[in-house]
Amino acid sequence: MSTQPSTSLPVRLLRGFAMFWWDFLVGDTPELFVATLITLGVAALVSLAAHANGVAVVLLPLLVILSLTASVARAVHKTRR
């Protein structure tokens, strides 16, 4: 017999929905989630606040590449430990 209090269906559905998005966006790569937020923030500052279009064009793909390589490097480092 379960000792946990039973939760209502809406609560379980909401929890499941939140868990799905957490797994989908964060999962086992929280660094990619954080890096994407930083990329969006920096690109927004450069494009919308500083109106530096040329910088934004170069910076946006560059930040994405850096995020990806940093995440791969983290995974490689983890396997070495």
Next chain:
Amino acid sequence: MTAAAASSPTGLAVLVSAVFLACAVEMVEALTIVIAVGKTRGWKSAMEGTGAAVVVLTVLVAIFGPSLVRVPIDTLRLIVGGILLIFGMQWLRKAILRSAGLKAMHDEDAIYAETVAELEAAAARPDRDRLACIMAFKGVFLEGLEVVITVVTLGTSAHHLGVASATAAIALLLVGIVGVVVAKQLSSVPENAMKMAVGVMLVAYGTFWTGEGLKVRWPGGSSDVMLLVLVGIFLAVTWAAIAVTRRSVRPLEVVT
């Protein structure tokens, strides 16, 4: 991306390829779970769970799908761009690690074994196997939700929701037919190559639409040119990352 540019053949080809490959990969994963459930605990429960998941997904799309059209296009593209960037980078990361030999080449074998082990550990019920039904539902629903997100985000942002939906339907149908015909786990599907191609396209789209959402004026004057440039850049980065990762892993393999 302007409406005219979004309708151009190259832009459409990238969209169709990305949706097709992404949906095929998700369908392979869902089908692996359904086949594991069906073969272990019977097809009735597997089909009940699958049917229920498809119904719930359809209801969710019908409820939330139309509301997306009302979101301002720049906001939508920024959100979609962010989601595609995260999703695409997760896929690319996994594909790079697999190609470098740091991860198993297929998820399917592990998914199949895990599902079968879980089902065999629980006692089967002769009449109606609730656990099997739930496992089939969960597998199809979660993978299906990823299909829905991919189709809705890519389709809505490119103003081609119809094309994206039709492409997804064809991909699901094709993989479904192959799965039914072979009726076994689909580990022979070149999943990593497909995942890598989708990852590159999702990251390219994500970068492009994030920029569009932030009012970045891409060079070239056409979305086609910039999308292809971005696809080329991310493809080159992926290959370079695989080469570097392989080199850095090899000495370790010799040692161990």
